Amino acid sequence: MQSRFAILSVFSIVLTLFAGATPALELAPDAPSRYVVQPGDTLWDIAGRFLNEPWRWSEVWQANPGIDNPNRIYPGDVLELAQVAGRPVIRRAAGVRTVRLSPQVRAETLKAPIPVIRIGNIAPFLTQPYVADSDAIKQASYVVGFPEEHIVAGVRDSIYVRKIPSAEMQQFQVLRPGDPLRDPESSELLGYHVEFIANAVLERPGNPAKLRVTRMEREVSIGDRVIPADPESALADFLPRPAPTGLRGRILAVTNGVSQIGRYDVVILNRGARDGLEPGHVFEVFSGGERERDQVRSGIANSNWLMDSPFSSEFWLGYSYEFKGWRADEPSANEGFPLHPAYRRQKAEYIAPFERAGRLMVFRVFDRVSFGVILEATRALQVGNWIAPPSA
Structure with a gap:
């Protein structure tokens, strides 16, 4: 901490x-x-x-x-x-x-x-519910099977969904519940990532109902959730x-x-x-802030393994350990002389400095999370990178 x-x-x-x-x-x-x-x-x-x-x-x-x-x-x-x-x-x-x-x-x-x-x-991210406030999406209707002997379904394929009792809604979205999103600092639950899979149109209500896939980002699988589609918005x-x-x-x-x-x-x-x-x-x-290994202090960059003797501790433990003395009372308090050496791993680490790595713009906002698009990337970005307002 x-x-x-x-x-x-x-x-x-x-x-x-x-x-x-x-x-x-x-x-x-x-x-x-x-x-x-x-x-x-x-x-x-x-x-x-x-x-x-x-x-x-x-x-x-x-x-x-x-x-x-x-x-x-x-x-x-x-x-x-x-x-x-x-x-x-x-x-x-x-x-x-x-x-x-x-x-x-x-x-x-x-x-x-x-x-x-x-x-x-x-x-695709302007109208699709890619973040759910709760895991209630798991209680929605779901794909239960396919008319043909398919393992997955694509565009123009039909799917069976349990259950859609009426034909009041015609347009649907197929979603796949994802992992919970937690704040990396406070561990607060911010929502659930929901992956958009496909759009589908109702062919016949029932339990199961029959829908036809009209557009897809990924193949539809059994267990994917189905909800009414939101109207398109600019x-x-x-x-x-x-x-x-x-x-x-x-x-x-x-x-x-x-x-x-x-x-x-x-x-x-x-x-x-x-x-x-x-x-x-x-x-x-910003990239940085991670703990990195100090290759010099740990001995990786200056190891002379060809000259190490089997009688040296470096030969067996490597250069990231150092001798700290002898362990008392081992193997027992009755021994007149401690037989076991004490070694401790060196703190061969450093914290990588923060460096500007790119820019992003927010385009859709929820209560606790938001979506942004990377506009510039001067180096590879990763999940966990920090963001801050640009220094004018």
Whole structure:
């Protein structure tokens, strides 16, 4: 427990040193004076073209007054970089929109504003209940079998579900209950990870009911839970901005089940709405804080095993032990001389310093946890890495 508090204290000191008075905005070295928004752009991409710190976009964006949704940016909009009262501002050129016509492009493309981040990476997580407040999901209807002699089911396959008594609901989600999510510091139960498996449509109610799989992320297995599907909803408008000052947390899990986390992976954080988190909050990710073996002190880096004698303790115990004396009263208190040497393992460890390793943005918030997408990764990230607001 003391070592945990020691690591947390080191992390707090490191972040305190990183923090300080808010410096002036720094433009990117190659920031353009004008930029035409392209289809496929995201707000994060555009902010990175103009700023060294994209999460400070709201400090430079000058929304055009007098129009609906002034913060929305569309393909074809011309953005201008200007100076107002000695500080940089970015604004939409009044009355200017560049439209390039192509027979392959549908007209609806130009009507849709650019997203904050790439929706394709997070779309399944916007409506699916990936975190449950309790393990009540285990009491839901479940897949009990398949019409054909299948072990699993895929798209267009039928499944039997126990039980769906009526045809009132037509659209369903197939989910797989996962492990409980606990705060790594307090061990508080934050929720249960629920893995999205597939969408299905009702073909016949009953016990068992018959459903057909229409879309899937993974193959449907016996025991998967089935619940009514939520209606599709669009990603709410938000601007990238730093997370609340002083708020720190950890990465609890990664949704695709890998151990090494990279760009555009979706992660679960141990902070949520009760901690003041909102969609759009940006965190920096820090690696470090783990105990690492000191290879020099433990003898790994300077072992001379070819010269070690079988009569030496190093030959049998290695270099991570040192002689501390003789054990008294062994094998018994009646012995006139202790026969057994006492060896103790050296503390050949050190705590790895914290290093900035990436950035993430929160896009969906629950009460006690939230989802974030990794926007940048300068090194491999892992479950358990620390997160903190970016130092402006």
